[in-house]
Amino acid sequence: MTDLAQPRSEVPGAHPIYLDITGMTCGMCSGRVQRALNKVDGVRAKVSIATKTATIETAGDISVDELCAVVREAGYGAEPRAGAPVEEAPAARGWWQQLFGRIASR
Secondary structure, eight states: OOOTTSOOOSSTTOEEEEEEEESOOSHHHHHHHHHHHHTSTTEEEEEETTTTEEEEEEOSSSOHHHHHHHHHHTTOEEEEESSOOOOOOGGGSOHHHHHHHHHHTO
16 A cells, blocks of 8 residues: 555666756746756756755766756856755745735735
8 A cells, every 4th residue: 555645756776866957037047957867867846936946866877067067058047056945935035925825816
């Protein structure tokens, strides 16, 4: 029986890598970075415009520096991140971010 509460990794033997992405200003930017990373063999990436981070699963045959180079080739900056990104609580954001978040989520 499968435990649905546990996230299932799509890359066998994967370990997560987190990157801070700079230069993204919209959802199309994050999509471009995500597509570039997902073209790499053995990599499954999700990019968040909200946290400006990439969460990458890889079987370990590619280095963090190589992943950063892929992001740079796509036209954005990338630096390794020590841990998983944490999204801000809505109260911690300013009124403009709250308003934009409500409009963008529709």
